[in-house]
Amino acid sequence: MRGRKDNPESSVSRGTISFLLALGFCLIITAVIGCVGALRENTKVLYIHACFFIFLVSLELIVTVGAAVLSAWVGTGGELRANFFTNTTIQEDVVKHNAYWDQLQTENECCGVDGPQDYSILNRDIPSSCCARAHTLREGGARKQLHATCLSERTYYVRGCEESLRKKKAIKGNIFVTFGAVFGLIELTCIVLAIWMARTIKLERRKLQQNLQAHFET
Numbered sequence: 001m002r003g004r005k006d007n008p009e010s011s012v013s014r015g016t017i018s019f020l021l022a023l024g025f026c027l028i029i030t031a032v033i034g035c036v037g038a039l040r041e042n043t044k045v046l047y048i049h050a051c052f053f054i055f056l057v058s059l060e061l062i063v064t065v066g067a068a069v070l071s072a073w074v075g076t077g078g079e080l081r082a083n084f085f086t087n088t089t090i091q092e093d094v095v096k097h098n099a100y101w102d103q104l105q106t107e108n109e110c111c112g113v114d115g116p117q118d119y120s121i122l123n124r125d126i127p128s129s130c131c132a133r134a135h136t137l138r139e140g141g142a143r144k145q146l147h148a149t150c151l152s153e154r155t156y157y158v159r160g161c162e163e164s165l166r167k168k169k170a171i172k173g174n175i176f177v178t179f180g181a182v183f184g185l186i187e188l189t190c191i192v193l194a195i196w197m198a199r200t201i202k203l204e205r206r207k208l209q210q211n212l213q214a215h216f217e218t
Contacts, residue, residue, distance in 0.1 A: 110161035
């Protein structure tokens, strides 16, 4: 995991977005089928519409459970810690490793895995990416001065990246579950309405046939 390309969390996020886009497309098609069935009072189309929604609800349930399991397994603290304490000897690998952690710490406002003390374990200075004001500047005297001030006054981030990523993952999971529950309720309502409408149409047609038959018999 040396860059964004190899970041499992990014892969999971891209997979989630792709799934939501595909789900939205399927919902549009299913809604169109339902509208056609309702306008034409076609019971077969309405039942197909209900079956599509049942399939989507089942698929969403499977994907939600799978995503929860995958989210708990991918990007764990152990993996993050192993990456941080990687012993790199090649200069190119060192540069990639530092660039990855600089970006990770800046974006998540964190420092190290468990905190800035992780750098003292490696006998390394706390980088400028752990300082909010220093890392935003380009390389130069001002950045070095702010970095030195940050270290002397201990104004660097004290929260570890593992904790920060865990909180972000929890927020994403809650949003995903909330939207899933809302979509699930809407879809279940559509299933009930489609089946109710199909049965109502059948009953009305049966009554109409009975009335016509009674009329012609009299």
